[in-house]
Amino acid sequence: MRFRPFEMERWQSLWENRVRYNLSESGVSPFSLSELSELTGTDPAGTVLGYGHTEGSPLLRERIAALYPGATPEEVLVTSGSAEANFVACWSLIEAGDRVVIVTPTYGQTPGLAESLGAEVVELPLEEDRGWQPAPGAAASAIGPGTRLVVITNPNNPTGAVLTPSSMAEIIEAAERAGAWILADEVYRGAELAGPETESLWDGARRVIVTASLSKAYGLPGLRIGWLVADRGFRDEVWARKDYTTITPSVLCDRLATAALETENRAKILARTREILVRHLSILDAWAAAHAEVLRYRPPDAGAIALFGYDLPVGSAELAERLKGERDTLLVPGIHFGLEGHFRVGFGYSEEQLRGGLEALSSLLSELTETRIASSP
Numbered sequence: 601m602r603f604r605p606f607e608m609e610r611w612q613s614l615w616e617n618r619v620r621y622n623l624s625e626s627g628v629s630p631f632s633l634s635e636l637s638e639l640t641g642t643d644p645a646g647t648v649l650g651y652g653h654t655e656g657s658p659l660l661r662e663r664i665a666a667l668y669p670g671a672t673p674e675e676v677l678v679t680s681g682s683a684e685a686n687f688v689a690c691w692s693l694i695e696a697g698d699r700v701v702i703v704t705p706t707y708g709q710t711p712g713l714a715e716s717l718g719a720e721v722v723e724l725p726l727e728e729d730r731g732w733q734p735a736p737g738a739a740a741s742a743i744g745p746g747t748r749l750v751v752i753t754n755p756n757n758p759t760g761a762v763l764t765p766s767s768m769a770e771i772i773e774a775a776e777r778a779g780a781w782i783l784a785d786e787v788y789r790g791a792e793l794a795g796p797e798t799e800s801l802w803d804g805a806r807r808v809i810v811t812a813s814l815s816k817a818y819g820l821p822g823l824r825i826g827w828l829v830a831d832r833g834f835r836d837e838v839w840a841r842k843d844y845t846t847i848t849p850s851v852l853c854d855r856l857a858t859a860a861l862e863t864e865n866r867a868k869i870l871a872r873t874r875e876i877l878v879r880h881l882s883i884l885d886a887w888a889a890a891h892a893e894v895l896r897y898r899p900p901d902a903g904a905i906a907l908f909g910y911d912l913p914v915g916s917a918e919l920a921e922r923l924k925g926e927r928d929t930l931l932v933p934g935i936h937f938g939l940e941g942h943f944r945v946g947f948g949y950s951e952e953q954l955r956g957g958l959e960a961l962s963s964l965l966s967e968l969t970e971t972r973i974a975s976s977p
């Protein structure tokens with residue numbers, strides 16, 4: 601197996617704990633253990649630290665299944681974050697030479713894995729001037745006969761956009777015609793800024809694998825609880841593969857996740873997320889309006905992430921390096937998503953982090969704008 605480094609995760613792993621302002625995060629301010637215990641009325645102190653159920657405890661799987669109409673606990677596998685769910689799904693499905701269609705831009709995990717597993721990766725692009733939707737007819741041409749797998753991240757990272765029903769219908773129809781599996785990474789579902797939760801692909805397609813976790817919409821990335829939902833046969837196959845990776849979720853985290861997903865607790869947690877997102881997006885909106893001469897963006901439908909396009913004579917990697925080196929602030933350069941001339945800002949952490957990071961970014965943008973003016977004929 602070849603190995604392609606996961607650029608964005610490397611960038612974050614190296615720098616996120618070293619900078620003054622971190623605008624690279626894609627979730628909301630995480631709960632502390634005591635806040636979560638208080639909100640859910642759970643005292644974790646008496647938990648017996650054994651191995652637990654390797655596929656996730658029955659009650660946790662029951663609560664996860666309840667999020668997907670018609671799903672049963674036997675169709676759920678609890679994993680270490682959605683990252684492990686995506687990994688075991690790709691590892692099970694992709695053989696060298698397989699055609700894998702990936703809706704892009706996206707989080708770099710599945711493209712990197714597919715390439716490392718020897719697949720022929722075909723992109724199905726979301727277009728900025730269509731509000732980050734695919735062009736009509738693009739799904740049918742990309743998802744040709746012999747396609748093994750179609751990967752969708754919905755709501756999307758890095759754009760924060762949700763696929764419209766017609767975009768979704770085109771993708772599903774093309775995948776079903778080709779007999780392809782769909783892997784739907786729905787880790788940002790539940791973090792919508794307004795309106796109801798994004799519809800899960802579980803409802804709409806037949807050969808579908810849904811992955812998600814408590815990391816983004818729930819503010820609980822440190823629990824490392826994710827899941828995969830698929831028909832029983834596929835679920836059992838990936839469960840057997842998980843014996844080779846992490847074996848089992850932490851029994852302590854399984855317990856806390858079970859409490860977080862109890863109906864009323866879940867509603868409270870998601871309401872907290874929305875309150876943070878809405879409050880912080882108004883700060884970001886005002887900041888973006890003040891930089892409209894050089895920046896463009898479409899406010900996200902979901903997630904604590906906003907993708908900006910910029911009109912400045914500097915590559916996104918250099919812009920991000922300078923922001924880090926000269927102003928102690930981290931964001932994600934667009935090039936990590938294959939999008940030059942863009943950067944992604946995470947706006948879900950503390951207000952102090954957001955305001956400080958945006959101020960640092962403003963000062964770099966002013967400097968870059970002055971350089972542009974000085975060098976124009």
Ligand SMILES: Cc1ncc(COP(=O)(O)O)c(C=O)c1O
Pocket residue numbers: 626680681682683684707753757785787812813814815821826
């Ligand atoms: C689309 C997407 N999928 C998966 C992950 C992995 O997250 P986790 O393993 O914490 O669920 C991320 C993290 O940023 C992501 O953006």
